[in-house]
Amino acid sequence: MQRTVFFVSDGTGITAESFGQSLLAQFEGYEFQHVTFPYIDSTVKTIHLIEKIHNIHKVEQIRPVVFMTVLNEEVSQMLHTSGAFIIDLFQTFLPGLEHEFGQHPLYRTGKKRSTTHSHSYHRRIEAVQFALDNDDGARTRNYDKADIILLGASRSGKTPSCIYLGLQFGIFAANYPITEEDLDEPLKLPKPLQPHREKLFGLTIHPGRLAGIRHERRPHSRYSSSQQCQLEVHTIEQIYRKEHIPYINSTDYSVEEISTRIMDLAHLKRRLK
Amino acid sequence: MQRTVFFVSDGTGITAESFGQSLLAQFEGYEFQHVTFPYIDSTVKTIHLIEKIHNIHKVEQIRPVVFMTVLNEEVSQMLHTSGAFIIDLFQTFLPGLEHEFGQHPLYRTGKKRSTTHSHSYHRRIEAVQFALDNDDGARTRNYDKADIILLGASRSGKTPSCIYLGLQFGIFAANYPITEEDLDEPLKLPKPLQPHREKLFGLTIHPGRLAGIRHERRPHSRYSSSQQCQLEVHTIEQIYRKEHIPYINSTDYSVEEISTRIMDLAHLKRRLK
Structure with missing residues (x-):
């Protein structure tokens, strides 16, 4: 009804x-x-x-x-x-x-969130900008400034999670996609990531779900085929386990939940008041 | 206390x-x-x-x-x-x-937000991706797909607002920075924007505040000088008025407030359930 x-x-x-x-x-x-x-x-x-x-x-x-x-x-x-x-x-x-x-409420609307005047506003904006500048492995030279570096297959939810971590918590989050090329040398951590092991956090996703998401982008492609998605997810999870990288499965979570769980599991402290 | x-x-x-x-x-x-x-x-x-x-x-x-x-x-x-x-x-x-x-609560955590299974998840992710792909005037050829195109000076809050519009409302928001070059031909709408007048929405900001924000990026530069910020804000506001572009002043607002007010003033319908 x-x-x-x-x-x-x-x-x-x-x-x-x-x-x-x-x-x-x-x-x-x-x-x-x-x-x-x-x-x-x-x-x-x-x-x-x-x-x-x-x-x-x-x-x-x-x-x-x-x-x-x-x-x-x-x-x-x-x-x-x-x-x-x-x-x-x-x-x-x-x-x-x-x-x-022991005090009367102000009955004043609006003022709960950081406005442009506040330190928190700057931090949020800088953190979102950091996520954009360091999205998708575009640059790896800023990794020493990152609070966390998310790994995962293409379309496993890295970018929105990084942006949300910035917007909600003021966290500087970079992300690095593990692609087929990285998987050529099986089970080895890609080079740019090796100096930053302690900042790495993995995302994984059910292969069928990944295929569905990729299908929206490139229907009927090798990229979105079940076989390819299965292979990538399987190999990436093996890397996480071998390299002792903490990871979560994003399949049943929203962007908010993925980000909050990462905060919790990676023991990150929020940088906004 | x-x-x-x-x-x-x-x-x-x-x-x-x-x-x-x-x-x-x-x-x-x-x-x-x-x-x-x-x-x-x-x-x-x-x-x-x-x-x-x-x-x-x-x-x-x-x-x-x-x-x-x-x-x-x-x-x-x-x-x-x-x-x-x-x-x-x-x-x-x-x-x-x-x-x-007339029904018992489920006492079940978590399920309120769109997870990766849902149509809303796809829409959110696509909308965030749209904001990133069409940030900062990088591409203008997708403007026919945009629900809204935000204008404003550099660092006036366009990017985080576009991302939030995507994440929270599923809105496809592009943004176009009005730069000095655009201001050379005074009070004329930049060319790529002209076919999309009905989608344009302006941001403005107090010049002193803008100078403060820019100062964090490039201290003691012409870019962050009071004089430059005043000139840009003043000219941009004139364009808005002359071209009848609706706009808001973001100075006292958070990202959430800017975005919600844009939704309201531009009569945008949210695209997430």
């Missing part, structure tokens, strides 16, 4: 989505339709939104669910009269925290 | 951080020290964590705060005995949702 879920915020809505999706993932009885409404910070916008909630309510014949992170009190109160089932992050937790901290 | 805040999860901890930081941003009485503990999914790990909570409690002489997204019931119960001030996302909201949905 279809049921619409609204993520509503007077900020970006990113927190509303994140906590709402975590909670919704625990239920599978409905086909949830997600819609996000950021920057709902005026009564006019709220009135339009409430109209939408009413319309959906009529069409689906069941009240919609609203996950909200709204600091503007007027907007918040209006939404509570919308007839939706409301999960309100701020109203639920702020009073308890107010009591614990 | 220093006070330590723990973000604890049996998953990645990303949700715990996101909702915890939103709430903490409303209080400024303490110097909060953030620590994240992902993958706390066993009693052994929980015992170690509770020891840490006790130690911090002793040192700071005030109970630490724990924001938690823990589905494992045993871990959750143990943490509730730690003596910390607990904000528990799941225990607080799951019972209400259970009642509303």
Whole structure:
């Protein structure tokens, strides 16, 4: 059964989505339709939104669910009269925290993430730039500046993981694709990597999944054939084991999960506050 | 006064951080020290964590705060005995949702984000790849495939915004730096952009801030001088206005905020479920 879920915020809505999706993932009885409404910070916008909630309510014949992170009190109160089932992050937790901290909340939107003024902003931007400059084995001369060097077959998830490590944790992550040429000398670590053993971390992936991903890029090619993917994954995993390189299998993980697990397993410390 | 805040999860901890930081941003009485503990999914790990909570409690002489997204019931119960001030996302909201949905929660970690199996994973990866391939005006021939083309001075935040638009929303975002050469013919839209007017979106930034960011890259250069930054920002803003290109000032925003505001102002529809 279809049921619409609204993520509503007077900020970006990113927190509303994140906590709402975590909670919704625990239920599978409905086909949830997600819609996000950021920057709902005026009564006019709220009135339009409430109209939408009413319309959906009529069409689906069941009240919609609203996950909200709204600091503007007027907007918040209006939404509570919308007839939706409301999960309100701020109203639920702020009073308890107010009591614990002995201080009134500021009721101020937005300021949680590093803006361009902060040290963290610089670090994030530099880290993303590092990931781009040192992507796909393009340059290996900066490896002494890297916090970690991800290895893996082409399309095993290295690039997005490196970018996410930079954006989320401020980590300088390079990546090096292990290609067929590297596999010619079987089970030997490619030369540029040898001085940096302690920074190496491997990704692997189910060969069938890899073939599927490669197929999107180059359909019906040798590159995307099951046989080729099996051979590469098998050999690369052998290298990891022989060289004692820690690795994880990315098959069932999202980019966020791969990156967080790497942080954990490689004992990396985040470089953002 | 220093006070330590723990973000604890049996998953990645990303949700715990996101909702915890939103709430903490409303209080400024303490110097909060953030620590994240992902993958706390066993009693052994929980015992170690509770020891840490006790130690911090002793040192700071005030109970630490724990924001938690823990589905494992045993871990959750143990943490509730730690003596910390607990904000528990799941225990607080799951019972209400259970009642509303008429269904028991699955108590299953992790599965909220697109894994490598899903259509969304492919779209995210393709979108990040698109941002990289079409970064910094490197190629302009793919602009017909772009959902949006960001403009701006060098170091005004284009690249991280494009990557985030891809990662978070599945948007194909290219970017084109407006350089001195483009400014030689004053107030004219660079040629490669002319066929794509409806996709253009501008970034601008406070000249002093831009100088600061550039200074990190090339200290004491003409590139990072106040005068040069002022000239570039001023001229670029004139182009935006003359050509009716929508734009935002990124100075006080994080990468997340810039990207979400672009989505909103450019009326882009997210391409991920």
